[in-house]
Amino acid sequence: MxxxxxxxxxxxxxxxxxxxxxxxxxxxxxxxxxxxxxxxxxxxxxxxxxxxxxxxLSQTAIAMPPYDPVLSLADGVSGLLEQLRQLSIDNYVWLTEDALYFNAYVSSVVIAATSTFLTLLVGYPIAYGMARAPASLRPTLLMLVILPFWTSFLIRVYAWIGILKPEGLLNQFLMALNIIDSPLIILNTHTAIFIGIVYSYLPFMILPLYSSLEKMDYSLIEAAKDLGCTPNGAFWKITFPLSLPGVIAGCMLVFIPAVGEFVIPDLLGGSQTLMIGKTLWNEFFANRDWPVSSAVAVILLLILIVPIMIFQNAQARAQEQER
CATH class of the missing domain: 1.20.5 (Single alpha-helices involved in coiled-coils or other helix-helix interfaces)
Structure with a gap:
């Protein structure tokens, strides 16, 4: 070789x-x-x-931390096993026996779902208008959507108190135009909570919607119109289905934090508003019942995660079937 x-x-x-x-x-x-x-x-x-x-799974104790047992390896493995045997599900049983927690969960889900729907109604036209705007104007519009985040969330919610209270700016404006004769009672109602959530979480709805709509091929709309489809028909048959990923993402980004929201219901909804975020705060800081509040938090997490996992599995199966 x-x-x-x-x-x-x-x-x-x-x-x-x-x-x-x-x-x-x-x-x-x-x-x-x-x-x-x-x-x-x-x-x-x-x-x-x-x-x-x-x-x-622990029990309330007058100590620091305020629960017992506190797992420790000071007594060796046998001591740790004995501490684990003291854990129980009594707190979860207690949650099923007290209607307060069930009502708080239901109220939170209803308020969050309603707020998410209202946010979608407000955010979709804005995102659609941004997507159809000239390309040179879109960065400015995006900046205007993100601009509220430059101010503290707490300050922005406090500002709505000055707007919605009986002697606030909104009532003064409506009375100056002779639209109403007496101040509207908006503050400390569910309406104020919806306004606060929609305003605070609107960018989280607009941004994923804009991302989906901006990438859409609008020649499909023109083709549908050429084939005799009305503008409304073209929207519901083409535009909205193609924007569904953005709709789902936006709804999740709004619904999930809205369920556990505490600041907006506390400041705008008043003391009578029943939401799970306020219940958690009361259990942790007012009652100092960490075990029960932890059980409330675990169930809340399961309420949010389980539907998401089911939806993701359904989406994965649908994609596999398409392939």
């Missing part, structure tokens, strides 16, 4: 070795990239959830 042939074979072997080494390195990098978000979820979601779940 000639030296040239030997050199070519050696070069091919070396190239193959470098290729295998490169693939191995890429595989390691890919795994590391995937590992980072999993570690993030493990540290900042799963670990706190396990701690809260453990507290929910």
């Amino acid at each position: 000639s030296e040239a042939v030997i050199d070519r074979e050696n070069g091919a072997v070396a190239a193959k070795g470098r290729s295998l080494a490169g693939r191995a390195a890429n595989a390691v990098v890919s795994r590391l990239v995937i590992l980072v978000p999993y570690l993030w979820l493990l540290i900042f979601f799963l670990a706190p959830f396990v701690i809260v779940f453990k507290i929910s």
Whole structure:
């Protein structure tokens, strides 16, 4: 065998070795990239959830921390096992026996769902108008949507008190125009809560809607009109179905935090408003009943996560069937 042939074979072997080494390195990098978000979820979601779940199985105690048992390895493994045996589901049983918590969950879900629907009604036309605006104007419109975040959330909610109270700006304006004769009672009602949630979470609805609508091929609308479809028919048959990913994302971004909202119901809804966020605050800081409040938080998390997981599984099955 000639030296040239030997050199070519050696070069091919070396190239193959470098290729295998490169693939191995890429595989390691890919795994590391995937590992980072999993570690993030493990540290900042799963670990706190396990701690809260453990507290929910404990009993209230006049101590610091205000629950018992506090798991510790000071007494060894046998002592830790004895402490684990003291955990019970009494707090969850208590939640089923007291109608206050059930009513708080139902009220929170109803208020959050209504607010999400209203936010969608307000946000969809805005996002559609932004998507159809000239390309040079869209960055300015996006900045205007994000602009409220430059101000503190708490200050913005407090501002609505000055607007909605009986002697506030809204009533003064309506009375100056002779639209009403006496001030409207809006503050400390569910209407004020809906206004506060819609205003506060509107950008979370607009941004995913705009992302979906901006990428849509509007030549489909023109084709539908050429085939005799009315503007309303083209919207419901083409535009809205194509924007459904943005609608779903926006609704989730609004509904999930709205269910556990505390500041807006407390400031705008008054003391009579029953929502699970206020109930959690009262249990933690007023009653100092950490085990019961932890059980409330665990159930709230399950109420939010289980439907999302079911929806994601349904979406995954639908995509597999399409393939």
